[in-house]
Amino acid sequence: GEWNYYGRGPNKWHEQFPIAKGQRQSPIDIVTSNAKVDKALSDNPLKVSYSNNCCQSVTNTGASFQVVVDGAGTEISGGPLDSTYKLVQFHAHWGPLGGDEGSEHTVDGVTYPAELHLVHWNQKYKDVGEAVDKPDGLAVIGVFFSRGKEHAGFKPISDLFAKVPRKADKVDISFNYDPACLLPARRDYWTYLGSLTTPPLFESVTWIVMKDPVEVSAEQLAALRNLLWETPSGEGQMCNNYRPPQPLQGRLVRST
Ligand SMILES: NS(=O)(=O)c1ccc(C(=O)NCc2ccc(F)cc2F)cc1
DSSP states (O other): OOSSTTSSSSGGGGGGGGGGGSSSOOEEEOOGGGGEEEEEHHOOOEEEEEETOOOOEEOSSSSSSEEOOOOOOOOSSSOSSSOOHHHHHHHEOSSSOOOOSSOOSEEEEEETTTEEEEEETTSSSSSHHTTSSSTTTTEEEEEEEEEEEOOOTHHHHTTTTOOSSSTTTTEOOOOOOOOOGGSSSSEEEEEEEEEOTTTTTSSSSEEEEEEEEEEOOOHHHGGGGGGGEETTTTTEEEOOOOOOOOOOOOOOOOOO
16 A cells, blocks of 8 residues: 555545645735735734744654644734634745755746645644634744755754654654745745645645745755655655645635
8 A cells, every 4th residue: 555645646646635726725826916915914914933942853754854842832823814823833835956946836937846735733622633624714924944054943843854764753852943934934924815735635624834045955855755654565765745836726825
């Protein structure tokens, strides 16, 4: 059987998850000239208040790394959000070694080598399991990674990937870590209503895609490949775990 759903390719997901051809699927290509500046987004700025001891562990999920967060006091609100959302995990998607594809969202057709997702759930629900399939259940902040100088803030995390090579491997995070260090300095973003980008592809995500990428080094991008996964020809380096852009279906993308 498949250890990860990328094995058969995202174009086959609709066979098991018909919503793959739905009306609010993610990711999308963000056509910047079609994005509409919405003053309401700046009038009520996105508030990100993470604590610096919220990160508990890093796990190899078999399709990405996942930093599991204890949501205590780690919340976002404002901007496009009508209530408070709590951080539950963050992970990433990336491409082949040295390549420039790998992000899920694209900007005027431009791809980045990787994209980080900070996943939050709406506090109006009792837990993430209840929120995950509701139209306003999740809010995911997407941050593009570009190749450049080393990201000191990402280093404590990227150094852990070698410790979790196989699916279900897990290492505790024993140090204080504030995930807000992964956000770009300029907090401008695009926002639109979309979905999970992996099965079950629930149409439950308010996407907040930061306009500015953050720079990470080639070595930090390479460290993502310390994570291994099952491929049809046996165990291999985890890469190309990204879904390509999906039809916009007439949705509006708003911009700060
Ligand atoms: N890449 S992304 O940011 O869009 C994304 C975010 C979260 C999830 C997720 O929670 N999956 C596990 C999961 C766990 C339980 C459940 F009921 C549904 C479910 F999707 C998947 C994709």
